[in-house]
Amino acid sequence: MKAHTVGEIRGIIAGELVQGTDETKVYFGAYRLKQIKNKNTILFTSKRIVNWKSLEEFFPLVLATEWKYKENEIPDNITVINVINSEQAYWKFIHYYRSLFDIPVVAITGTSGKTTTKEMIRHILSIDHKVTATNLTSNSRTAYLQYLLKIEEDTEVAVFETAVGAPGDVLKAGEYFKPTIGIITNIGAHHLNYCKTLEGYIAAKGEMVEIIDPAGVIIINGDDFNTRKINVRRFPGKIVKIGKKRNSHFKATNIHYRKDGMQFSVQHKNKNYQVFVPGFGEHQVYNALYAIAAVYEMGVSVTEAARRLKSFIKYEKQLQVLDGINGSIVLDDTWSMTTTSLEAALKVLNEVGLDKKKIAIIGTITDLGSWGYIIHKEAGNIVYQNGVDVLITIGFHAKIIADHLVELGFKSPVYKFNNGTLVYDLLKEIVDDETIILIKGDMYSQSIKELAFKLRNKSN
The missing domain is CATH 3.90.190.20 (Mur ligase, C-terminal domain)
Known part of the structure; x- marks a missing residue:
């Protein structure tokens, strides 16, 4: 997190200092007690904290709350900012923090391929960019704050998975990340315990269309039957299709299994590029196409992306x-x-x-x-x-x-x-x-x- 003083944060969230000083520095953020892992964290909460003893190792802390504590109820090394509504104050801070960074932010959703696509994009870009990304498959809504705050002054690109456990999850991710590039890998049948029907699950994935910057890019699998049910035409920005079909902007042809991976050609703007990606299966070809299309939008040529993909290392336990x-x-x-x-x-x-x-x-x-x-x-x-x-x-x-x-x-x-x-x-x-x-x-x-x-x- 880019460091802020209490005084700066009070100005953002319209809070009143009732204990501590405006000079105290904040380096981390949380909205739940269990998210506090470091000193100099600001906690946004409407709940009254009783057990300060359990938090002592993380002092000094900053509290943004509407709760009115009694005199001498709070330890001295807790800075307290009173706000009218802690949830509103939290979102004011989130929107402000995201606005500090004018960088490409990629959001990825889909039934499968999210993590591999994210890691391919990170691998390609990390050679000459400072990249912030979700760790492994940790993509739950409770992790969004921590990932947003990992964007710092030297971050050049951010890549986040936005998984769907229930309707609204992708919309919530959009409130945090405000992505400029969105990827929908594919849509099968999953998380139907909350989405209720396949149509509900498709609609939940389709929320990606609503969270991408209107001047941004959406990358979709033009071959995937369920993805084609999403009305991407309502998106005012650029739509890029990948796949094996003729109308794909990045089209895979001549796909072959080779030792340790897949060899194929990518057709793009009437040119052919040879690509090898480690890992077996046509699904790995699709993952590579998403990554190539995404980094192309960020200025990396298809030739250079293909060269860098050769050294990609996939996760264990993925075939x-x-x-x-x-x-x-x-x-x-x-x-x-x-x-x-x-x-x-x-x-x-x-x-x-x-x-x-x-x-x-x-x-x-x-x-x-x-x-x-x-x-x-x-x-x-x-x-x-x-x-x-x-x-x-x-x-x-x-x-x-x-x-x-x-x-x-x-x-x-x-x-x-x-x-x-x-x-x-x-x-x-x-x-x-x-x-x-x-x-x-x-x-x-x-x-x-x-x-x-x-x-x-x-x-x-």
Whole structure:
């Protein structure tokens, strides 16, 4: 955070100093007690604080509140600013702070590919720019303040994921970040426990159109069926489409699997560029296209972006290829779990595992609410369409995938387990050096994570 004095902040939020001095410096911000991690933090709160002892390690602190404390109720090294409404004061400060920086700010949403696209953009730009970005997949609404305040005087570009757990999440992110470039990667079926329907989920992702600067840019996947349902024509700025279709502004052609990654051509403005990106799968090509299109808007040529992408390092557990038990190959894709990412993973399994026995281990898809049965049946359809030689499901709801496959007439062996304990014993019996194993789940499934670790050849 760019440092401010209490006096400067009081002027911004129209507050009255009731304890402390205007010369006190502020370097951090919070609106919840648990967000206080450092000294010299300003806390915006309407709640009365009683347990000052628990905060002593973070003194001195600054309090912006409408609460009227009694004399001698607050420790001496707490500066108090009284405001009429702490929430209004908070947003005044947020809007003011964002207005200090005239820099490109990229916001990324979508069912899958957000983190990889964000990291690709950061990788390309970090070579010659100071970039602020969300960490790993930490993109919840409670983290927005901390990410905004990480923009400092030397920051040249900011790149933030704006995930959707419920309608309004992207709009809320826009209030903080006021992005100039927006990316919608794709839209599958996820977070239906709060969005209620697929249409509601699409609308929630479509909020991106409303938060981008009117003079800014929106980058969309022109090939994605659900994304095309968003009315981007109402956006007054520039619309950029990426994909494999003819009308794409950045079009991928001649896509091939190569050692450790994907080789393809990018057609842009009647020119062709050769691109290699580490990581397997056509979805990785799309991630690269989003990144190339975004950095192009910030002045990086396609040629230079392609050169920098060659050294991109993807996260572990995102279709990570490993040596496995009994000489097998393991595709560890235990980062996240949606029908969109499942389909991508199965396609990679079939490409990388050509001429090998293909085993898919699939866990439960979460955050579906009453849609759980329908979406797990859809996952069964995806497995059926892509085909595997052995299917193993782990978890109560994942059994729906297995049962639906049997209903469809799936002829390969199907196994259902409540947890991963017995799966490893089965695999030791049926796996050899002509086998490739896809293990697909999310980072919150302890059973899946433990099994993925056990499947690795211990020399990895």
